[in-house]
Amino acid sequence: MEYYFSRIQLFDESQIVTPSLKRKLDKKRRKKLEKLESQGILIGKNPAKLLHKAQKLAESTEKETDSVTEEIRRKWKVAILKAQGYKVKDDLNLLKKSANKMKKIKRKQFEKWQERNQLVEQTKLERQAKRQANIQERRNRKLTKKFQKAKSKGRIFSLGQT
Incomplete structure (x- = not known):
């Protein structure tokens, strides 16, 4: 059993045997990534895709200006994710x-x-x-x-x- 700050992981994800549980976890992970990407937070492994998404986000943010509170919220979200051990890739x-x-x-x-x-x-x-x-x-x-x-x-x- 491994502890991550306030999160407790009860099982090792690489040792999941049942396909249905694996599908559920993958779907949950995908949804989380999509939600974070919509907020402008990029987490992933493929640098080419991440670069493409980051450029799209940069273009969209140039067109519409976010409010200060949204920017602060986003920065807090990034800080929390980094504290949880995620690698947030936001440097173009x-x-x-x-x-x-x-x-x-x-x-x-x-x-x-x-x-x-x-x-x-x-x-x-x-x-x-x-x-x-x-x-x-x-x-x-x-x-x-x-x-x-x-x-x-x-x-x-x-x-x-x-």
Whole structure:
């Protein structure tokens, strides 16, 4: 059992066995995230999506000015969430940096994967060529052996040919 400030967690969410309970918790978590996003508080893992949402929120807040009380309420909400252990991502510069970092990582992984695929294809072609060469060599050996046998038995005459 783990304690989080005033919240008590009675079970480990990763060990939930029943699918219905897992669905309920996921739905509850999604609703909470949607509600927080509507208030301008971003909590999540995908930096690109969070950046997109933050930019949309910034555009909407530029158009309409929030009252001071709403801004204070939002700041308190953020402070409470941070105290509860949530990572509130509200800095646009950091979101941009992390989104770019993820793009670079994905691009590098894609390039590595392409190299791996090329290497696999190349080795496959080399092995196929080697196999074909071995099969052809075996076929030639069989034919020469067959001709030698026929020659020794007198079935084939070589007239000046080697």
